[in-house]
Amino acid sequence: MKKRTYSCGLDAAVDVVGGKWKALILWELHTGVRRFAELRRGIDGISEKMLIQQLREMETYGLVHREVHRQVPPKVEYSLTDFGRSLNEALIPLGDWGERHMSTIEAIPRD
Amino acid sequence: MKKRTYSCGLDAAVDVVGGKWKALILWELHTGVRRFAELRRGIDGISEKMLIQQLREMETYGLVHREVHRQVPPKVEYSLTDFGRSLNEALIPLGDWGERHMSTIEAIPRD
DNA sequence: CGGTATCCGCTTTGATACTG
DNA sequence: CAGTATCAAAGCGGATACCG
Secondary structure, three states: OOOOOOOHHHHHHHHHHOOHHHHHHHHHHHHOOOHHHHHHHHHHOOOOOOOHHHHHHHHHOEEEEEEEEOOOOOEEEEEEEHHHHHHHHHHHHHHHHHHHHHHHHHOOOOO | OOOOOOOOHHHOOOOOOOOHHHHHHHHHHOOOOOEEEHHHHHOOOOOHHHHHHHHHHHHOOOOEEEEEEEOOOOOOEEEEEHHHHHHHHHHHHHHHHHHHHHHHHHHOOOO
């Protein structure tokens, strides 16, 4: 989310879902409501800092809903909004593409 | 293209198409063959350095074909491979999503 | 025309420690 | 459990200058 104007829809979408983690978080939430710790365990390699940072951004974008249950121990649940679900659906073909070509992609030499 | 293993297809796809420019370049190439200068003019705000850098990466990924015509003045044409075209197709729903929600996205407060 | 090379700042990400 | 704070490292991307 860096720009204020976009040259096309794909430009806008990449800006929203861009970065290392957002698409993964979106995907992890597609099955339903998830607690903070569940998300952390579900997304390999993400730190607490990055997870909360990305979730907060996605909350301001209106993609994610954050529900705090005031109790001890604390319980915070994250879920997709309708907007988030619509984005997730738009990502399905891309996910399928990645699935189909994953072995090819992994075989590409890096540097 | 930073990882060597992926947790899911979406993870892999985002790694390939991630960054500020690749999706845009892909999209610009969807109409057919393009010369270097055409691409530069077609993608608003990109520098020569970033364009060539991204094109080279996409070439090593096998998404883009680079054809050099040895003549004066030089002429280099870029086009999508079948692999690149398949990725582009997978990006269409995302582009449509962005198109539909562009005004909403632009209205999201930054910072 | 179609690049390369170098430098540099800003943002993103990671590591570690701490808290209500 | 669900964060916050701080610092440091890495990487992305821009500006400028130059070349075959």
